[in-house]
Amino acid sequence: MAEETTTNHSSTNSSSGKVLLEVRDLAVEFRTDDGIYKAVRGVNFDLRAGETLGIVGESGSGKSVTNLAMLGLIPQPPGKITSGSAMYAGKDLLKMSDKELSKIRGNRIAMIFQDPMTTLNPFLTIDEQLTEVTRKHLGLSYNEALDRAIEMLEKVGIPGAKRRVFNYPHEFSGGMRQRVVIAMALSCDPEILIADEPTTALDVTIQAQILELMQKLQEEHNTAIVMITHDLGVIANMANDVLVMYAGRKVEQAKVHDLFADPRHPYTLGLLNSIPRIDEEVGAKLSPVSGQPPEMSQPIPGCSFYPRCPYHIEQCLQIDPPLIQVDSGTQHACLRDVTALDPPVSQSAHI
Template identity: 55%
Template sequence: MSEVLAYKPVLEVRDLRVSFHVREGEVQAVRGVDFHVNPGEVLGIVGESGCGKSVTAQTLMRLIPSPPSRIKSGSVRFLGEEVLLKSEKEMQQLRGSKMGMIFQDPMTSLNPTMTVGRQITENLKKHLKMSSAAAQKRAVEMLKLVGIPGAETRIHQYPHEFSGGMRQRVMIAIALSCDPALLIADEPTTALDVTIQAQILEVLNDLRGRLNTSIILITHNLGIVAGICDRVVVMYGGQVAETGTVKEIFNHPKHPYTEGLLKSLPRLDTSKDEPLIPIHGAPPDLVNPPTGCAFTPRCPYAMKICQRLDPGLIDCGGTQAARCWLNHPKVQEAKA
C-alpha cells in the first residue's frame, strides 16, 4: 500500500479524447474528459446511455479495440505512470494486478468452461507468481471475503452453478485477488434485483474500508451513487457536465442536466401523486457534436451564448464545477 500512498491521486485523467470511426463518420465518444481518484475513494461516474461512461472506463485499462477506436489525445496517469504510453505486454501485467475491473454481465465475463476457483488462481499465478497450493488457499479466502458461503466447496463449481448475485461476487473476488490499487466497476448491479444490488454495494463498501482500494463506480443510477460514493462526475455528450462531492451534487446541482436527473428520481419525501419530471429530447449526435453546450436543445434555461460557445468547467465553489454558462460570474452579476 506504500506504493499507492506515494502518489496522490491514484489516477489522474486529463483532456481524454476518444473517437470511433464508423461508416457515418467519426463518433466523438469522449471529448476532453478530466477527473481524478484519490486513495481509498469511491468516485461515481453517472449519465444516461451513450454519454461516454463505459468508453472512458475501458480506455483507462486500454480495452477498447483499435480500430475502430482511436485515442486522439489526453493523459491517463496511474500511480504516477502514463498508461497511454504503455505497450500491450505492459498493460497485461497492469490489468488484474494493480488495476482490476468488474464488468456489467458476469455470466458473459466469466469462462463457463472453468471452475471459479481456477479463474481466481490463474490470476494469482500470473501476477503474484504463487504456487498452486498458495493460490488455492488465497482463492478460498477471496470467496469468503466477498461473502460466498462454503467457499472451500464452491471453488470447484462452475459459473452456471451460481446465482446472478453470487457470480458478481466471484467477479469482485477475481478483480480484488491481487490487491489492486484501483477497482473499476462498470454497471456492476445492472442485471440484479434491488436486494442483490444492495448486497453487492455493501460488499464493495466493506472492501474499500478494509483494503483502502480506490473505486470508480460507473452507473446510471443516482440512488446507488448517493449510497456509496464520495464524489461524482456527471457526464453528458462525451464531456464532464458537472463534478463535486455527493453532498454538493445532490443538495445544490449546478448544471441543468444534473438537476433534470435528480428531478426524474422517485423520492420518499414527496407525494405519491406527484409526477416524475423527465428530461425531454434526445442526447446529441456525437458524429456531429454541437459547437456550444451539448445540453442546449434540452435545457429549459438555454441562452443564445449556449448555442455558440462551450463554457468549459466553471468553478462553483468548494470542489464543485459545472459546464454551464449560468455559473459564469458575469451571468451571476446580471441576475443580481
C-alpha cells in the same frame, strides 16, 4: 479541453488521500460508417486512495469508454485515443504497451465489468478462473492460488467456498456470480477498482449486499473505487465525489452532498428530478429529461445539452461552455447559474 460523495459511509473520509490516478484531457473516438463518433471529449479527474469517485450519465455519455481507454481495452481500430494522459505511479497508462498494461490490469488496477454472465467463462470452473489471476500476477503455485481463491470467495460471502470453488458459473445465481467477479477483481489487492454498473440486473437486496461488501473491502485495503452507474441512489451511498458526463464530456463535478443539495448544471438537475422522491404525493409523475442525446458522429454547435435544456439562451447555441470552477470542490460547464433560475432548484430533498 480541460475538465476535471460524500455519503453516510464516506462523509467522514478525508479529501487529502494520496492521488493514485490523474486523468487529463482524455479524448476517444470511433470510426463508423456514419462518420467519426466522438465518444469522450477532453475528460479530466483525479482519483484518491480510499475514496470513491462516482461517474454518472445516460447510456452513451462516455462513462465506460473513459475507463476502458485507460486500461487499453478500446479495440483499435475502430477506436482511437486522440489525446490525453492517465498518470498512474508516475507513468502514463495511455502510452504503455499492451505487455506493460497486462502487468497492471487485474493486478494494481482491476475492473468489475457490467455483466458477470459474460465476464466469467462458462466452460471453465471457478477455480480455474480465479487461480489464473494470482498465478499470473503474484507468481503463486496452483495450490497457493487455490487457497487464495477460497479465501476470497469466503470474504465475498460465498457459502461452502471450499466446495463451490470447483463449480461452473451456471451453478451460481446472478448475485453469486457477481460476488465471484468481485472476488476475482480483488484477488491481487488492487489499489484501484473500477466498478462498471456492478449491481445491474440484481434485485435490491443483493444490490445492497454487493455495495456493502465493496465498502467493507475498501475500508480494509484503502482501495480507490471508480463507480460507474445510472443509479443516483448508489452514488448517494457510495461516492465521495461525483462526475456527471454528458455527450462525452464532463459537465459537472462536485462533492456528493453538494451535488445533491446544490446542482449547478441543468443536466444534473434533470437527472435528480427524474428520480422518485418520498416527499411526493402518491401518483405524482416523474420529470424525465426531455429529448435525446446528440448524435456524436455529427458536429455539435454550441452547448451539447442546448436542445434539451429548459434554461437555454441564444448564446448556448453558439458557445460550448467551458468548465467553471465554482469553489475548491465544484466545477460546472454552463453559461447560466441554475441555482438562481425559476423554477428554483430543489434542495436536499433529493438526498
